[in-house]
Amino acid sequence: MRHLSSIARPVTALALAAATGVGALALGTAAAGGAQAAPPLRNYVKTIRCDSANPFPAPRVPISVDVWNQVRFPSDGLPGPAIELIASSPRPRGLLPNTGIYTMSTTVNWHNVTTGKRGVVRVPTRAERITWQAVLHPGAGQVNFRITQRIGAMVFVPMVNPQVSTCRGSARA
Incomplete structure (x- = not known):
């Protein structure tokens, strides 16, 4: 059960960010290396x-x-x-x-x-x-x-x- 909740949190956060448009660029930047924050x-x-x-x-x-x-x-x-x-x-x-x-x-x-x-x-x-x-x-x-x-x-x-x-x-x- 612990394994499912650890997967559900990031997926839920990603779905929320995609639905609202908030953080979508920041998530993309973090995936690309995370060295720079999105403008x-x-x-x-x-x-x-x-x-x-x-x-x-x-x-x-x-x-x-x-x-x-x-x-x-x-x-x-x-x-x-x-x-x-x-x-x-x-x-x-x-x-x-x-x-x-x-x-x-x-x-x-x-x-x-x-x-x-x-x-x-x-x-x-x-x-x-x-x-x-x-x-x-x-x-x-x-x-x-x-x-x-x-x-x-x-x-x-x-x-x-x-x-x-x-x-x-x-x-x-």
């Missing part, structure tokens, strides 16, 4: 706040936007490296138990001040809480960006009582 898939830069008024009769929504750079495999499928902005908020508590569904239209205007390159990324989203993800492909250099969130309630039609908020940030690509 990270992305690098956390900072978190910025981009709070918004709530389109439902409820308090303001706190929104955190995590900024990642050196993203090797961006979620949009285009070649990296890239910068990813991932916004999230807790499930807002409204006057009613299940407040509803939000419709979001997020626009990110970015400017690579090193190269002069500019771009715009638009992200439509619909969810029970404020959440969205934008991928920027600015090339190497210092990148400034402005996030404009348009958040509305989904009440039979999208974007009822839209609320607009803007915030700014920067990262090195």
